[in-house]
Amino acid sequence: MKSVALAFLGLLLFAMPAGANDTRTFNAMVALANRGDAEAQYHVGMMHNNGIGTQQDRSQAFEWFQKSAAANDPLGAYKLGCYYDGQGAGVIATDADQALKYKLVAANAGYARAQHDVALMYDRQGNSEEALKWWKLAGDQGLPEALFGLSRAYSAGKGTPRDLSLSYAYFKLAKVPAKNVNEMASMLSKPELEKAEKMVAEWKPQPTALTLKAFAGFTAAEDHLKAAKSQAF
Structure with a gap:
């Protein structure tokens, strides 16, 4: 069943026209996120948060960040903490304790x-x-x-x-x-x-892999889809 879902993901990646890259990536990411992939859930949240490949919807973003954090993705936990720290105004009430709790997850994982x-x-x-x-x-x-x-x-x-x-x-x-x-x-x-x-x-900076991934943004999302696709075959 997993191989079928990932194969479908691969089709999504290449079935849409070149001008629809963001929408293609969003749809493929949602398919992967719905399979329980914690990092994909984080990326779907970010795409809702920033309006990439879909309409901006911070309520949807918050729900995806909750799923990602619950599945132990540190970047999902970080964004959930950001929402509790004021970014979620109109979606969730500010809560300093929750903000610190979730940001500490990402901090301990190495996110600068x-x-x-x-x-x-x-x-x-x-x-x-x-x-x-x-x-x-x-x-x-x-x-x-x-x-x-x-x-x-x-x-x-x-x-x-x-x-x-x-x-x-x-x-x-x-x-x-x-x-x-x-x-x-x-x-x-x-x-x-x-x-x-x-x-x-x-002095030389020594960024962690997690920091580099977070700073890569949309590129990291596309890389994650490519990695998932390669595992399907």
């Missing part, structure tokens, strides 16, 4: 944006140590917002001893305007600046 969001939520709660931990994980992946959060934390000594060298390094890595970088550099001693510049020169 979820880690940054979790850091912000802990920071608002006054839990600076926990915020710093999650900003560091997201910053190590190269997320500019998280790098900026780290810079602010080290500058203010929030959750960590104050360290202007680290603050400057993360500030520069966050790709802020050069004028602001130069202004901050002038506040450091020569040894502090040398230490920071060495860190910047040696």
Whole structure:
């Protein structure tokens, strides 16, 4: 039965004209999602959320994110958390506890944006140590917002001893305007600046596979369909 469903999925992928790519992808994704594929359920939710291949419908998106999260897809859990965090206005009431719960699922799975969001939520709660931990994980992946959060934390000594060298390094890595970088550099001693510049020169972002998939967006959806199709034959 599974092979028949996946074969049908393959037909959907190639049966529509080239100008209907988004609709073709949406229909094929729904077919896969209805078979219980958690990642496909997330992609269907995103397509409803963004109006890709179908009319924008955030109520439908929310339902698909619920299904995806229930089936343990971390990106589905993240988007469900976003809806509870205010993106679902008019669909679901804001609920900070639910937002944190679901975003933590994705953060623990390695998604950089979820880690940054979790850091912000802990920071608002006054839990600076926990915020710093999650900003560091997201910053190590190269997320500019998280790098900026780290810079602010080290500058203010929030959750960590104050360290202007680290603050400057993360500030520069966050790709802020050069004028602001130069202004901050002038506040450091020569040894502090040398230490920071060495860190910047040696630093390399290390995004996880989950982060790369999330940032790939629609391309990741198409890749998932191709992978499902290859398993059908």
